Amino acid sequence: MNKAILRRLQGIGIALLAGLTFFASSGVRAADYPDRPISLIVAYSPGGATDFQARIVSMMAAKPDYLGQPMVIINKPGAGGQVGWNWFASEAKPNGYELAAYNLPHVIAQSIMFDTKYNIHNLIPIANWGADPAVLIVAKDSPFNSVKDLVAYAKKHPGKITVSGAGLYVGHHIATLQLEKAAGIKLTYIPTKGGVPAMQYVIGGKVMAGFNNLSDAYRNRERLKILAIADLQRNKEFLPDVPTFKEEGINVDDSSVNFRGIMAPKGTPKAVVDFLAQRIPKMFHDKKVAAKMKAGGSPLRIMDQAQVEKMWQRRQVYLTELLSKLRKKK
Amino acid sequence: MDFIRYLPDALSAWNLLILCIGTIGGLVLGATPGLSPTMAVALLIPFTFQMPADSGLILLGSVYTATVAGGAVSAILVNIPGAPANIATVLDGHPLAQQGRATEALHYCFISSLIGGVLGVLVLIFFTPILANFALKFGPSELFWIAILGVTVIGSLGSKSVLKGLFAGAFGLWLSTIGYDPVMGVERFVFSSYLTGGINIIAALIGLFAIPQVLGMLESAASGGRISEMYDLEKRSVWTSFRYNISRVRALTIGSITGIIVGLIPGAGGQIAGLVSYDQTRKMSRDPSRFGKGEPDGVIAAESANNAMVGPSLVPLLTLSVPGSPTAAVLLGGLLIHGLFPGPNLFTTHAKVTWTFIDALLLGQVLMAVFGLMISRYSRFVTRVSNNFMAAAVTVLAVFGTYSVQNNFSDVMVMMTLGTAMYFGIKLGFSPAPVVLGIILGPIAETNFAQGRLIAESSQGVLPYFFTGTINLVLIALCVGSIGYSIFTEVRAARRRKGASQ
Numbered sequence: 001m002n003k004a005i006l007r008r009l010q011g012i013g014i015a016l017l018a019g020l021t022f023f024a025s026s027g028v029r030a031a032d033y034p035d036r037p038i039s040l041i042v043a044y045s046p047g048g049a050t051d052f053q054a055r056i057v058s059m060m061a062a063k064p065d066y067l068g069q070p071m072v073i074i075n076k077p078g079a080g081g082q083v084g085w086n087w088f089a090s091e092a093k094p095n096g097y098e099l100a101a102y103n104l105p106h107v108i109a110q111s112i113m114f115d116t117k118y119n120i121h122n123l124i125p126i127a128n129w130g131a132d133p134a135v136l137i138v139a140k141d142s143p144f145n146s147v148k149d150l151v152a153y154a155k156k157h158p159g160k161i162t163v164s165g166a167g168l169y170v171g172h173h174i175a176t177l178q179l180e181k182a183a184g185i186k187l188t189y190i191p192t193k194g195g196v197p198a199m200q201y202v203i204g205g206k207v208m209a210g211f212n213n214l215s216d217a218y219r220n221r222e223r224l225k226i227l228a229i230a231d232l233q234r235n236k237e238f239l240p241d242v243p244t245f246k247e248e249g250i251n252v253d254d255s256s257v258n259f260r261g262i263m264a265p266k267g268t269p270k271a272v273v274d275f276l277a278q279r280i281p282k283m284f285h286d287k288k289v290a291a292k293m294k295a296g297g298s299p300l301r302i303m304d305q306a307q308v309e310k311m312w313q314r315r316q317v318y319l320t321e322l323l324s325k326l327r328k329k330k
Numbered sequence: 331m332d333f334i335r336y337l338p339d340a341l342s343a344w345n346l347l348i349l350c351i352g353t354i355g356g357l358v359l360g361a362t363p364g365l366s367p368t369m370a371v372a373l374l375i376p377f378t379f380q381m382p383a384d385s386g387l388i389l390l391g392s393v394y395t396a397t398v399a400g401g402a403v404s405a406i407l408v409n410i411p412g413a414p415a416n417i418a419t420v421l422d423g424h425p426l427a428q429q430g431r432a433t434e435a436l437h438y439c440f441i442s443s444l445i446g447g448v449l450g451v452l453v454l455i456f457f458t459p460i461l462a463n464f465a466l467k468f469g470p471s472e473l474f475w476i477a478i479l480g481v482t483v484i485g486s487l488g489s490k491s492v493l494k495g496l497f498a499g500a501f502g503l504w505l506s507t508i509g510y511d512p513v514m515g516v517e518r519f520v521f522s523s524y525l526t527g528g529i530n531i532i533a534a535l536i537g538l539f540a541i542p543q544v545l546g547m548l549e550s551a552a553s554g555g556r557i558s559e560m561y562d563l564e565k566r567s568v569w570t571s572f573r574y575n576i577s578r579v580r581a582l583t584i585g586s587i588t589g590i591i592v593g594l595i596p597g598a599g600g601q602i603a604g605l606v607s608y609d610q611t612r613k614m615s616r617d618p619s620r621f622g623k624g625e626p627d628g629v630i631a632a633e634s635a636n637n638a639m640v641g642p643s644l645v646p647l648l649t650l651s652v653p654g655s656p657t658a659a660v661l662l663g664g665l666l667i668h669g670l671f672p673g674p675n676l677f678t679t680h681a682k683v684t685w686t687f688i689d690a691l692l693l694g695q696v697l698m699a700v701f702g703l704m705i706s707r708y709s710r711f712v713t714r715v716s717n718n719f720m721a722a723a724v725t726v727l728a729v730f731g732t733y734s735v736q737n738n739f740s741d742v743m744v745m746m747t748l749g750t751a752m753y754f755g756i757k758l759g760f761s762p763a764p765v766v767l768g769i770i771l772g773p774i775a776e777t778n779f780a781q782g783r784l785i786a787e788s789s790q791g792v793l794p795y796f797f798t799g800t801i802n803l804v805l806i807a808l809c810v811g812s813i814g815y816s817i818f819t820e821v822r823a824a825r826r827r828k829g830a831s832q
Binding site for chain 2: 045046047051052055056059074075076077078079080082083086087113114159160161162167168169188189190191192193196197199200201203204205206207216219220222223292295296297
């Protein structure tokens with residue numbers, strides 16, 4: 001009697017399992033992809049710059065020309081992005097319904113410096129939507145009027161210049177390391193929790209200089225001197241008068257630029273990846289998206305999959321070399 | 331008098347409708363544990379994309395105002411603070427409800443929120459130009475001392491003995507060090523992958539307050555005790571509460587002033603405002619022993635403080651784009667999306683939108699009180715729900731609220747573990763409030779000390795950096811005063827006991 005019930009239960013269990021596997025696998029079939037909303041994991045809190053931009057660039061996803069299904073933002077913040085990206089690399093289902101937003105150089109720098117579950121080999125870039133270069137700023141009443149002044153002072157007083165930035169191994173930190181290396185100087189980097197206190201300490205004279213986002217520096221330009229931009233060319237739209245580091249004779253390239261885009265976990269079917277790589281850049285190019293991004297002062301820089309892949313590879317090589325000294329210290 | 335000129339804009343039918351929706355929605359969201367004001371505002375920003383700038387900002391502003399007050403509802407009725415800002419409200423609000431005075435406690439909460447909130451917005455309207463640069467004076471050393479000032483109230487907070495309070499506070503401080511350290515870039519005490527992200531404040535808050543409550547309810551039901559705590563249905567007129575509330579000038583003044591000052595300081599939030607003003611009100615009271623057992627002054631001080639913080643937290647935001655509270659930081663995103671860049675332009679080029687928004691904040695405070703007082707009438711029914719149902723409902727809310735903060739199941743595990751531990755802790759005479767305070771203040775104190783040390787080592791040295799400067803010295807004096815006064819009252823109480831026994 002009991003055995004009969006058990007066997008029947010077993011039968012039901014197997015049937016249920018079979019049903020579940022069928023449903024789970026049916027999601028992977030590319031022909032009718034996507035047939036339900038797609039989650040976009042953001043590894044930062046709601047309201048932060050990445051979250052804010054991700055919500056803007058994904059707002060048109062439901063249009064049939066783009067994905068035909070809405071994108072839902074899911075915030076998994078913690079440990080500077082590590083919690084969300086660790087979850088993404090180890091637990092996200094590679095079926096095209098779980099995508100994530102990436103921040104460069106954070107993702108790569110963290111995978112080099114820490115014991116993370118993610119690295120460029122288990123993430124597939126899809127497309128890039130934005131780029132926020134780091135700029136070197138000092139307070140309005142600072143004695144430094146150019147990068148040369150700052151470098152000259154740092155040469156005389158090694159380690160005396162304090163430089164604030166939005167945390168460890170983010171673009172601002174990379175820019176500081178690059179400036180130290182290129183100019184042969186020693187600076188004291190002060191990581192803060194996010195870009196806002198970093199900016200506040202520069203304006204209030206609590207630190208002597210800072211690296212911050214171009215967009216935030218632009219908004220506060222009345223209270224700052226913006227000495228240089230860590231990018232390959234000047235920013236014609238917002239800061240046409242600010243020189244690049246290379247123009248100032250210091251070899252700092254665009255490795256610290258904060259790139260933001262969308263990626264998929266390794267194992268996502270090729271048909272799905274190709275579909276996303278074709279449609280998502282189009283979605284970023286939508287006029288409404290561009291208008292909202294501009295209103296928010298967030299620079300757009302749209303790149304397709306091939307371009308992003310190349311950039312990831314270059315960054316991986318360069319950052320491994322730049323950070324190798326810091327890694328040895330540990 | 332720009333704010334009067336633009337008042338009609340805030341009163342247009344459409345804007346008034348949005349204001350009402352935002353206020354009622356905010357009260358409900360605020361009363362839900364886990365949905366803090368910061369979360370509520372962040373989740374609403376995408377909805378304002380399609381709205382005109384003034385309506386969008388009115389929605390965000392009214393939600394900000396109402397969620398801060400709404401968090402007190404669950405604090406008073408079920409002993410779970412809706413948000414960290416309402417921790418101090420629990421200490422006397424829930425005992426009042428247990429004595430069958432829930433409606434009365436809610437009246438005090440909304441009336442004090444109204445008074446504090448209006449004073450706060452008036453500061454924003456009249457003193458913005460004068461106070462604009464105040465926020466910039468706060469660097470790592472000043473913020474470190476503010477956190478230490480918070481630590482000085484830990485020992486005496488809601489515990490039966492100072493020693494147990496200090497132990498609980500130290501435990502909270504230790505919990506806050508778990509996870510990734512943002513300044514040094516190392517992981518600490520991460521024994522399991524559940525702890526990579528550290529202990530989330532909201533998860534800890536819900537666990538420490540809600541789970542012991544649930545277990546306690548089940549315990550009393552299982553031991554065959556009364557199934558529900560029955561009181562006569564409380565009838566109290568708003569007018570009676572209002573007259574009493576207005577007469578508590580000291581609690582209102584301390585609450586509002588503390589709230590306003592804390593609001594102006596970036597990096598500190600409503601939770602510190604509520605706790606510090608609660609502590610000060612108790613210390614200055616003629617009979618501090620009444621606090622923690624249902625003293626209306628405790629609710630009045632805490633709630634006037636956390637709403638008084640709302641207006642001033644926007645002063646540095648609107649002038650310098652430096653937010654005065656975490657919620658104000660999220661609000662910055664809402665401003666930017668509508669092309670409103672903080673700075674002097676906001677009050678000239680965009681004067682219409684800006685002043686309409688500020689007027690709406692003022693009206694929002696009034697509406698919050700009106701709707702809140704209306705809801706209070708029905709609160710008496712909540713206290714009549716049987717313990718079995720209440721325990722189930724609170725558990726569901728606790729799990730849902732915790733998961734929704736970061737969409738992370740680890741937080742639910744942390745919440746359950748801490749909550750179960752706290753249940754036994756309470757039996758041994760410990761109290762959850764100092765633990766939560768430790769978790770909140772730990773990172774502020776530690777991060778700012780670490781940053782300050784880095785700055786100090788490259789300049790004048792650590793001791794001069796932390797012990798010079800007017801604001802540092804004032805804060806140190808306040809810390810010393812706070813500790814000294816606690817010792818003084820302890821000694822006096824001990825002497826009295828001795829005198830009485832002889």
